[in-house]
Each structure stands twice: as C-alpha cells, then as structure tokens.
Amino acid sequence: MLTMRKSLNLSFALMLGAACFTLSPSTALAYDAQSTAAVNVDKQGVGLQGHDPVAYFSAKAATAGKPAYRADYEGVTYHFASQANRDKFKANPAQFAPQFGGFCAMGVALGKKLDGDPQAWKVVDGKLYLNVNKDIQKKWLEDVPGNLQKARSEWPQIQAKAPQDL
Structure with missing residues (x-):
C-alpha cells in the first residue's frame, strides 16, 4: 500500500x-x-505579478494593482488598486499577504x-x-x-x- x-x-x-x-x-x-x-517576486521585487492582495478578500477577484499605490512587506513590494486597499494592507499585512x-x-x-x-x-x-x-x-x-x-x-x-x- x-x-x-x-x-x-x-x-x-x-x-x-x-x-x-x-x-x-x-x-x-x-x-x-x-x-x-x-x-x-519578479525582477523588480513585485509580488503577485502586480495584483492587489487585498482585492482577493474585498472584491473576491484577482485585480491588477497600480504602482502608484504600493507597500512593502517582508521583502516584497505589493501594488494595490486603491489607496484604501493599500491602507488596509499596511494596517495588517500578514492578513493579506499570500x-x-x-x-x-x-x-x-x-x-x-x-x-x-x-x-x-x-x-x-x-x-x-x-x-x-x-x-x-x-x-x-x-x-x-x-x-x-x-x-x-x-x-x-x-x-x-x-x-x-x-
């Protein structure tokens, strides 16, 4: 067996x-x-191929982020679809990071x-x-x-x- x-x-x-x-x-x-x-990460240090980690939870969809809204966490730069999503991430990055x-x-x-x-x-x-x-x-x-x-x-x-x- x-x-x-x-x-x-x-x-x-x-x-x-x-x-x-x-x-x-x-x-x-x-x-x-x-x-x-x-x-x-990619060659620029961006995770999730530029997708917004918060959107998976709030929009329940893979959503492209914008480089203008970015935050770093544990050696990864994440992009976000909005400033509000970036702020949510910054408040608790471990909750949203893959x-x-x-x-x-x-x-x-x-x-x-x-x-x-x-x-x-x-x-x-x-x-x-x-x-x-x-x-x-x-x-x-x-x-x-x-x-x-x-x-x-x-x-x-x-x-x-x-x-x-x-």
Whole structure:
C-alpha cells in the first residue's frame, strides 16, 4: 500500500512538473529559479505579478494593482488598486499577504517552489493561496486540508532553497 501511494505521488509530481511548462500562462515563471528567497517576486521585487492582495478578500477577484499605490512587506513590494486597499494592507499585512511566499501551494505540498498564478487563487480560512495554474488548482482543491497539511510540513525544508534545486 505504501509503495503504491509513493508511486501515485511520484506520478502526480511528474504530471505537475509537465503541467508547469505546458499549461501555465506565458506570464508564469516570472520568479527567479536561482533565488533562495522565501518570497516569489519578479525582477523588480513585485509580488503577485502586480495584483492587489487585498482585492482577493474585498472584491473576491484577482485585480491588477497600480504602482502608484504600493507597500512593502517582508521583502516584497505589493501594488494595490486603491489607496484604501493599500491602507488596509499596511494596517495588517500578514492578513493579506499570500501564503508560502506567493509560491504555488500544490507545488509546496510536493516539495517544489513553483510560480503562483494570480488568476489561480483561493482564500481558505482567511489566508490567500495561489497555484501555478488553474488545472493544478483543480487537483489542489480536491483535498485542500490534506494538501495544506503537506505544504505546511514541506515549507520549512524548502523555503530557503532555490526552485531549480528542488
């Protein structure tokens, strides 16, 4: 039984890896595969590919932010759709910042740091989670509690490693 479970996990991991390259949007992989940072940012240090983290909670939608409304938190610059959203974020950034540094939650559950797609998101228990794409998100949504348990277990071991080394 354990061998079969390991085989299924390996098969899924291989499928996930293939999906990252074939199914992800062209804007994916905006992160630096050599960075050992625990946060997923683009070359300018912007997280969520410029999307407003507060809007996921208030508008319940992925909403592009504006560079004019910005705030920094734990080494990431976030953009916001409005000054009000920026002010909400500044009052409690931990409430709105994406989990696992903005990396794909399913990838983290499998011991990988994959880019998070701002369009493949879910708020669970008041926390924002991203996935590498919507196809992988469907798999993640099949067992959110189990996948979060795995991800929380894996994150301490991988957060300081470069994605290319995982």
